[in-house]
Amino acid sequence: MAEPMKIRAAMQGDKVEVKVLMSHIMETGQRKDAKGANIPAHFIQNVTAVHNGKTVLAAQWGPSVSTNPFLSFRFKGGKPGEKVAITWTDNKGDKRTDEATISG
Amino acid sequence: MNIQRRQALKSSGGMAVLAVAVVAGLVRPQDALAADWNGAAFATKTVADTVKAMGGGVSADSKDIQITAPDIAENGMVVPISVSSNLAKTQSISILVEKNPNTLSASFDIPEGTDAFVQTRVKMGQSSNVYAVVRADGKYYTAVKEIKVTLGGCGG
Numbered sequence: 001m002a003e004p005m006k007i008r009a010a011m012q013g014d015k016v017e018v019k020v021l022m023s024h025i026m027e028t029g030q031r032k033d034a035k036g037a038n039i040p041a042h043f044i045q046n047v048t049a050v051h052n053g054k055t056v057l058a059a060q061w062g063p064s065v066s067t068n069p070f071l072s073f074r075f076k077g078g079k080p081g082e083k084v085a086i087t088w089t090d091n092k093g094d095k096r097t098d099e100a101t102i103s104g
Numbered sequence: 105m106n107i108q109r110r111q112a113l114k115s116s117g118g119m120a121v122l123a124v125a126v127v128a129g130l131v132r133p134q135d136a137l138a139a140d141w142n143g144a145a146f147a148t149k150t151v152a153d154t155v156k157a158m159g160g161g162v163s164a165d166s167k168d169i170q171i172t173a174p175d176i177a178e179n180g181m182v183v184p185i186s187v188s189s190n191l192a193k194t195q196s197i198s199i200l201v202e203k204n205p206n207t208l209s210a211s212f213d214i215p216e217g218t219d220a221f222v223q224t225r226v227k228m229g230q231s232s233n234v235y236a237v238v239r240a241d242g243k244y245y246t247a248v249k250e251i252k253v254t255l256g257g258c259g260g
Contacts (some may be wrong), residue, residue, distance in 0.1 A: 015219065026227075028205075028227070030205055045141040046141055054215070054217075055215055056215060056217065056218050057212060057213070057214070057215070057218055057222075058212070058213040058215075059210060059211065059212045059213070059222075060141050060142055060146075060210070060211045060212075061209070061210045061211075062146040062206055062208055062209055062210065063206075064201060064204050064206065064209040064210075064226055064227045064228075065209060065210050065224060065225070065226055065227070066181060066182045066183075066224075066225040066226055066227055067181065067182075067227075069224065069225065070184075070223075070224060070225050071222070071223070071224050072186070072222070072223035072224070073212075073218060073219065073221060073222050073223070074218070074219040074221055075217055075218040075219065076217045076218070076219075077217050
């Protein structure tokens with residue numbers, strides 16, 4: 001089971017700035033192990049951010065996003081105390097959702 | 105069997121299912137695209153092919169797109185890149201690394217109300233041009249920045 005994400009959501013003027021640090025190996029599929037066999041790719045494919053039932057960001061990623069991916073974005077319409085939920089799904093079907101409360 | 109062929113087979117299989125679903129009226133195309141993973145685009149090896157696989161034709165250079173990234177990245181495993189667009193009706197932002205084994209690194213759908221800005225970190229195998237491809241009002245625009253990498257982030 002994957003480690004929880006670290007999510008920070010804070011008001012920046014009238015917008016909410018969200019910063020997410022995910023814990024994922026993001027294996028490219030390009031590397032070989034000590035015996036020369038390919039290490040299969042294992043990476044996050046989809047990321048969605050939802051606020052009050054509305055998707056505020058949807059991402060598709062390839063294996064070239066860095067290990068333990070970082071993501072930052074801003075959206076309008078959020079208020080302190082409300083929640084932002086981030087979900088990722090990887091190419092093996094693993095999934096994780098975490099939530100953060102918007103701070104003022 | 106080589107992996108690229110397998111990926112191609114897998115993604116074309118996925119596309120067929122998707123096409124059937126669209127024809128059957130089960131999903132509207134824009135929903136399907138948002139929910140799915142565009143395997144075809146992630147398998148491309150050139151910038152032009154990637155834009156094509158994302159559904160774009162010719163893309164125009166635009167000064168309204170800013171790529172913020174270091175000129176020299178010491179560690180290709182972790183290259184911080186942020187892209188912002190001043191183009192009206194920006195719908196998506198994609199980050200492409202020209203000389204990586206597969207060009208497309210990440211693609212972001214920007215719904216209304218969300219700033220046309222994303223920041224993330226990508227791997228770079230070697231020094232390369234990094235492209236930001238922005239879809240705004242149905243058209244495609246690009247910006248480019250060269251990033252030199254001291255230590256590659258692929259292979260090893």
